[in-house]
Amino acid sequence: MNKIPETHYLNAKKGIWSWLTTVDHKRIGILYLFSVMFFFFVGGMFALMLRLELLTPTEMYIDSDTYNQMFTLHGAIMIFLFIIPAIPAILGNFVLPIMIGAKDVAFPRLNLLSWYIYIVGALFAVFSLVSGGADTGWTFYTPYSTTTSTAVISIVLGAFILGFSSIFTGLNFIVTVHKLRSPGMTWFKMPLFVWGMYATALIQVLATPVLGITLVLLIIERLIGIGIFDPAMGGDPVLFQHFFWFYSHPAVYIMILPGMAIISELITAHSHKKIFGYKAVAYSSLGIAFASFIVWGHHMFTSGQSELAAMIFSFLTFFVAIPSGVKVFNWVATLYKSSISFSTPMLYTLSFLFLFSIGGLTGIFLGALPVDIHLHDTYFIVAHFHYVMVGGTVIAFLGGLHHWWPKMWGRMYNETLGKISCLLIFVGFNMTFFTQFIMGSQGMPRRYHLYVDAYRPFHAFSTYGSWVMAAGFFLMAYYLIHSLFKGKPAGNNPWGALTHEWSITSPPPEHNFEEIPITEHGPYDYDKIVAKSTLVEN
Amino acid sequence: MSHSQEGHPKFLQHHFSDVEQQRESAKLGMWVFLVTEILLFGGLFVFYAIYRAWYPDMFHNAHLALDVAMGTTNTIVLITSSVTIALGIRSIQLDRQKDTIWYLFATLLLAGTFMVIKYFEYMHKIHLGQLPGEWYHFDGIEGNNPHVFFSAYFLMTGLHGIHVLIGMGLITWLIFRTKAGHFSSKYYTHIEMTGLYWHLVDLIWIFLFPLFYLIG
Amino acid sequence: MSEHTNTGHKEHILPLSLYLGIGSMLLVLTAVTVWVSFFDFGEFNLVVAMIIAASKASLVALFFMHLKYDNKLYAIIFVSSLLFLAVFIIITMFDTLRRDDVYIEKSGPIQKQSLMYDSLKTHSDSTTVVDSLQVKEDTTTVDLNK
Amino acid sequence: MDTTGTFWMPPGNSTIAGDVDSLFYFILYASIIIFVLVVGLSAYFSMKYRRRDGEVGKTDGLDHNVKLEIIWTIIPTILVMIVFVWGFKTYMYMNVVPKDAYEIKVNGQKWFWSFDYPEGGNSVNELIVPVDRPVKLLMASKDVIHSFFVPNFRIKMDVLPNRYSITWFEAHTIGEYNLFCTEFCGKGHSEMIGKVKVVSQEEFEQYAEDLAFSGEGMTLEEFGAKLYIQKACVTCHKIDGSNSTGPPWDNLYGKEEHLADGSSVKVDENYIRESILNPMAKITQGYQPVMPTYQGILKDKQIDALIAYIKSLQEDESLINE
Numbered sequence A: 001m002n003k004i005p006e007t008h009y010l011n012a013k014k015g016i017w018s019w020l021t022t023v024d025h026k027r028i029g030i031l032y033l034f035s036v037m038f039f040f041f042v043g044g045m046f047a048l049m050l051r052l053e054l055l056t057p058t059e060m061y062i063d064s065d066t067y068n069q070m071f072t073l074h075g076a077i078m079i080f081l082f083i084i085p086a087i088p089a090i091l092g093n094f095v096l097p098i099m100i101g102a103k104d105v106a107f108p109r110l111n112l113l114s115w116y117i118y119i120v121g122a123l124f125a126v127f128s129l130v131s132g133g134a135d136t137g138w139t140f141y142t143p144y145s146t147t148t149s150t151a152v153i154s155i156v157l158g159a160f161i162l163g164f165s166s167i168f169t170g171l172n173f174i175v176t177v178h179k180l181r182s183p184g185m186t187w188f189k190m191p192l193f194v195w196g197m198y199a200t201a202l203i204q205v206l207a208t209p210v211l212g213i214t215l216v217l218l219i220i221e222r223l224i225g226i227g228i229f230d231p232a233m234g235g236d237p238v239l240f241q242h243f244f245w246f247y248s249h250p251a252v253y254i255m256i257l258p259g260m261a262i263i264s265e266l267i268t269a270h271s272h273k274k275i276f277g278y279k280a281v282a283y284s285s286l287g288i289a290f291a292s293f294i295v296w297g298h299h300m301f302t303s304g305q306s307e308l309a310a311m312i313f314s315f316l317t318f319f320v321a322i323p324s325g326v327k328v329f330n331w332v333a334t335l336y337k338s339s340i341s342f343s344t345p346m347l348y349t350l351s352f353l354f355l356f357s358i359g360g361l362t363g364i365f366l367g368a369l370p371v372d373i374h375l376h377d378t379y380f381i382v383a384h385f386h387y388v389m390v391g392g393t394v395i396a397f398l399g400g401l402h403h404w405w406p407k408m409w410g411r412m413y414n415e416t417l418g419k420i421s422c423l424l425i426f427v428g429f430n431m432t433f434f435t436q437f438i439m440g441s442q443g444m445p446r447r448y449h450l451y452v453d454a455y456r457p458f459h460a461f462s463t464y465g466s467w468v469m470a471a472g473f474f475l476m477a478y479y480l481i482h483s484l485f486k487g488k489p490a491g492n493n494p495w496g497a498l499t500h501e502w503s504i505t506s507p508p509p510e511h512n513f514e515e516i517p518i519t520e521h522g523p524y525d526y527d528k529i530v531a532k533s534t535l536v537e538n
Numbered sequence B: 001m002s003h004s005q006e007g008h009p010k011f012l013q014h015h016f017s018d019v020e021q022q023r024e025s026a027k028l029g030m031w032v033f034l035v036t037e038i039l040l041f042g043g044l045f046v047f048y049a050i051y052r053a054w055y056p057d058m059f060h061n062a063h064l065a066l067d068v069a070m071g072t073t074n075t076i077v078l079i080t081s082s083v084t085i086a087l088g089i090r091s092i093q094l095d096r097q098k099d100t101i102w103y104l105f106a107t108l109l110l111a112g113t114f115m116v117i118k119y120f121e122y123m124h125k126i127h128l129g130q131l132p133g134e135w136y137h138f139d140g141i142e143g144n145n146p147h148v149f150f151s152a153y154f155l156m157t158g159l160h161g162i163h164v165l166i167g168m169g170l171i172t173w174l175i176f177r178t179k180a181g182h183f184s185s186k187y188y189t190h191i192e193m194t195g196l197y198w199h200l201v202d203l204i205w206i207f208l209f210p211l212f213y214l215i216g
Numbered sequence C: 001m002s003e004h005t006n007t008g009h010k011e012h013i014l015p016l017s018l019y020l021g022i023g024s025m026l027l028v029l030t031a032v033t034v035w036v037s038f039f040d041f042g043e044f045n046l047v048v049a050m051i052i053a054a055s056k057a058s059l060v061a062l063f064f065m066h067l068k069y070d071n072k073l074y075a076i077i078f079v080s081s082l083l084f085l086a087v088f089i090i091i092t093m094f095d096t097l098r099r100d101d102v103y104i105e106k107s108g109p110i111q112k113q114s115l116m117y118d119s120l121k122t123h124s125d126s127t128t129v130v131d132s133l134q135v136k137e138d139t140t141t142v143d144l145n146k
Numbered sequence D: 001m002d003t004t005g006t007f008w009m010p011p012g013n014s015t016i017a018g019d020v021d022s023l024f025y026f027i028l029y030a031s032i033i034i035f036v037l038v039v040g041l042s043a044y045f046s047m048k049y050r051r052r053d054g055e056v057g058k059t060d061g062l063d064h065n066v067k068l069e070i071i072w073t074i075i076p077t078i079l080v081m082i083v084f085v086w087g088f089k090t091y092m093y094m095n096v097v098p099k100d101a102y103e104i105k106v107n108g109q110k111w112f113w114s115f116d117y118p119e120g121g122n123s124v125n126e127l128i129v130p131v132d133r134p135v136k137l138l139m140a141s142k143d144v145i146h147s148f149f150v151p152n153f154r155i156k157m158d159v160l161p162n163r164y165s166i167t168w169f170e171a172h173t174i175g176e177y178n179l180f181c182t183e184f185c186g187k188g189h190s191e192m193i194g195k196v197k198v199v200s201q202e203e204f205e206q207y208a209e210d211l212a213f214s215g216e217g218m219t220l221e222e223f224g225a226k227l228y229i230q231k232a233c234v235t236c237h238k239i240d241g242s243n244s245t246g247p248p249w250d251n252l253y254g255k256e257e258h259l260a261d262g263s264s265v266k267v268d269e270n271y272i273r274e275s276i277l278n279p280m281a282k283i284t285q286g287y288q289p290v291m292p293t294y295q296g297i298l299k300d301k302q303i304d305a306l307i308a309y310i311k312s313l314q315e316d317e318s319l320i321n322e
């Protein structure tokens, strides 16, 4: 029988104060876990309300203004408060230093600061919510955003502040990866999770400041009309879109790269197989990161930008697909001659392959100029980005959460319930969003409160799907919380994996390692080493 | 790399294995931070570049409103302050704390001078109504949307000015800590980092100066 | 500590004369850039000024910021930030300067600033677009000399 | 040219629809093949190599295969290049307006569309075009960004404030098609829906004449009654005393109207004119300030006609005559 160690990071210090002033990367990860999950819940509730309203083509229970504020808040919360911090700030913070054999991140206090900044940013967003909400969409396009009467400034300020939280996390990871690797941990012995986080961090550091200045310009434009974006002052609204997407396109890879990083980890750990094409997977992360900076204009094909720019952007867009494809194929090849265990994390991994492929391939439709002209701002886009963000990132995040959950808390969740909820989410998700591809290409525009009757069956089916998916999430919330108190002790290495975090106790001790570990084998040498799963004994 | 048990200096944080590692981490962190600063300003440079390309004549006419003498003086002041802070770092590397304090103090004074000159420039413009956006109420600059030029001018020099102020705060804090004897040739990371930051502020001004004052 | 070997433990302490030398070079370059600004090179005004500014900036970065002596990683980081900025500027300008490639109607604002909300021309009397572009020129100048 | 519509696409009723659709289907089928390959293989491997109870041992050390890796880099690259070149060509075609195109000026405004025809006519929320003739749309917005989208024609273009944007199409089947606004523009965004009515050339001439009609040979009242329908006032104002989005017009003229700010005003020519040109100036009590301005859309004579019409709806003679 496994036992939970006497002292570990969770009980090494006690009291609320010890949490609020902690500089331990693991505890900061936990702080992020609770705050980010809270906002996921809030964003999810908005989503369910949106879907409920869309059940019928006419007004059902909320008016257009409320609907508009709701999708704005849903989008903004999900993007800025949930998905961007989710993987780096929760799982990255928790496992990255351990994986490279370090005692902490390079700047622990900056790390804590980034959490406080997150909270402050979140408060601004919440303030906007209670003071009437904003109704611009998460893209804040001018001149609508400079002229609407809603609380735009506070939510924009919130997003601005959250940007710094993201920058600090990224900065910390870059330095940690460069300087704090333990002896023997060469670049090519790093787990692929670390590679992915590193590539993400590069984007965070390079792109987020531009978002910062864009939002500042937007606020100033709104306050005193400086004439950069607002045509009423001689400005150019399309220029705002350049500024916005210069950040926000790379930002979608801030979201997916960590997801891909997790998948590389899970697919090896749960099939006990050496990763296929380690270097290709590692470099493709960097490839995606760099390519992501030169394609932003594919969001603007119909915006009135010049035809030449549109063609350049379309051309470059396709190149992002190649490294993503390399990753996907390498993962599939990894499964060959492996030993696959159908644990919950593995189910999420397989769902990821399924859903992300659809999401990514539909991105190719959108990169093709004439097709995008038809599909732009329809539900096809909504479906595309939910497939990559929910089907890709969120699914990967949940897989990672289940994978490292026993390490975080020392306890196992209920595997049966885990599988059921994964299945519910998978089925519900496809019901909700696959339908949206069809109605989108049939012409249903997005951000529509009321719609033409012809789309009714699609919307209705999509709404039913969202309930199935919600059921899955609530089930998950139940068994995960339950496991915190009643879960069986998991042992140090429930999956029999080889990276450093599995060689220390669960939950880990306060300073991770007594002695800085020496890295002797690669992270995926399942052909040389067998690590026994500690779950089998239960 | 094992723990250096003997002579484990006070300033070494527990998660670093030695002073060197800590120092290099700080420096790398600082450089990455400077990257974010460059891209933050970068957005404004894009703003400048595009509107200048759209309204070259207006930019030319509007730039005549700026005072080249003041701008040049400020450039000289800022470059000198870069020299002094670099010398301050050199002194601490040689363990000459006294000199460091003097150099830092000189830097602070120069930064102050810069801000005072900036203050007079701003006041003059405010007085004339050469202001950004809606506040602009000045006749006599020909061309399309002259307020955009002043939006760019105030935003860019303003953001730069804020950086100068922050730098002044940091330098003041360094003076006190150096006085208290916290730094020596073994440990002067904070001074070095502030120096890097200060040079970047200088660097940005080196571009702002010709872009606004010299070529319109 | 993979990268330890890249840098010597001993910090470079540069001679005083170097700092003063670089400092004076910067001042001289400042004088030069002010001086040349009195000449008109037409198109090349910008180029000349930027070349001088870039050399000044390189001096600061190489010597004051020690890029010349430090780990090359820092130089890579620094330069890459400039590259990304260049990407941003160049590609954005590909759009903003070429909107009228295919149709001249798309070249610029229809009207100067806030007039637009009430004076946008609807051509119920079938004025052609080119006419209305002329109209734009007129209103602009009229407006300026108000 | 298919005009029936499929599972994925609505009927394609313009000349470019066919091109767009074939590219769409090319990508779709290529994607399905790749998808089946990826998911099929992972499913197959998962079954074949699933861990049987207790079995824990070393696994195969296979970790790369250069040939395979090159293949799966090259093939997708070729595929996407095909898609790009194909898309590029179609895009060029979609962007170059044929010389002889019939030019209509489109104005987007919160939250309706208005169209100006070269013959001098104007219509609101209903674009009437001749079949089999290229139509160029020269578009601008009065306030925020809107976007002009006709799914059946596969065209979409943002409508920008203070800047022209251009698109064109050539419809090849007579019918009525949805016109959506697809750039978020506020409260009424989802109601900014219009129709494109494709009619035969003869019928079109009839319409154009009708729209350009400035009331000759009609009384002002009759002309006003016509405009009431044609300019879409009818969508918000009823004349049978019932409430709609806006106040009813019958027995309106001459009465004291209570305003939202508490004051009241007498409904006379000036007030009506102001209500039409600058509706936000005085908001009637009990109504939302959603009436769009008709500045630039209605000509003076048309406003006069509408006023005459509203006047004619007042039954109480005493209110009209003083």
Ligand code: HEA
Pocket: A139, A252, A253, A255, A256, A298, A299, A301, A317, A318, A320, A321, A324, A325, A326, A328, A356, A357, A359, A360, A361, A363, A364, A366, A367, A368, A372, A375, A376, A377, A381, A384, A385, A388, A389, A392, A393, D034, D038, D075, D076, D077, D079, D080
């Ligand atoms: C996690 C987030 C994420 C990710 C990873 C992606 C990935 C991609 N996206 Fe997506 N996208 C969004 C989030 C994301 N997107 C969001 C949020 C929006 C809308 C924002 C808004 O307007 O609100 C959007 C919108 C969007 C548009 C604009 C549409 C419009 O508004 O008109 C475009 C256009 O090109 C696009 C393209 C792509 C492409 C080409 C990829 C590629 O990276 C995909 C690469 C992956 C694959 C291709 C699949 C795997 C590859 C293979 C199996 C190999 C074989 C492949 C080939 C032969 C091609 N996306």
Ligand code: HEA
Pocket: A037, A040, A041, A043, A044, A045, A047, A048, A050, A051, A071, A072, A074, A075, A076, A078, A079, A082, A083, A136, A137, A138, A139, A382, A386, A389, A390, A394, A432, A446, A447, A448, A449, A466, A469, A470, A473, A474, A476, A477, A480
């Ligand atoms: C990460 C990003 C993210 C995520 C996860 C989601 C999740 C969902 N989204 Fe959304 N969505 C966006 C990002 C996201 N979305 C964005 C950016 C937009 C564009 C906004 C704009 O136009 O500006 C958008 C827009 C959007 C629309 C279009 C609105 C419109 O255009 O009119 C719709 C409509 O169906 C929708 C639906 C949903 C649904 C049903 C979910 C469901 O998947 C939600 C399910 C989640 C829950 C039900 C929460 C349950 C959680 C718990 C119970 C807590 C769990 C706790 C633990 C596990 C510990 N979303």
Ligand code: CUA
Pocket: D108, D109, D110, D111, D145, D146, D147, D181, D182, D183, D184, D185, D186, D188, D189, D190, D192
């Ligand atoms: Cu007009 Cu949306």
Ligand SMILES: [Cu+2]
Pocket: A248, A249, A252, A295, A296, A298, A299
């Ligand atoms: Cu994108």
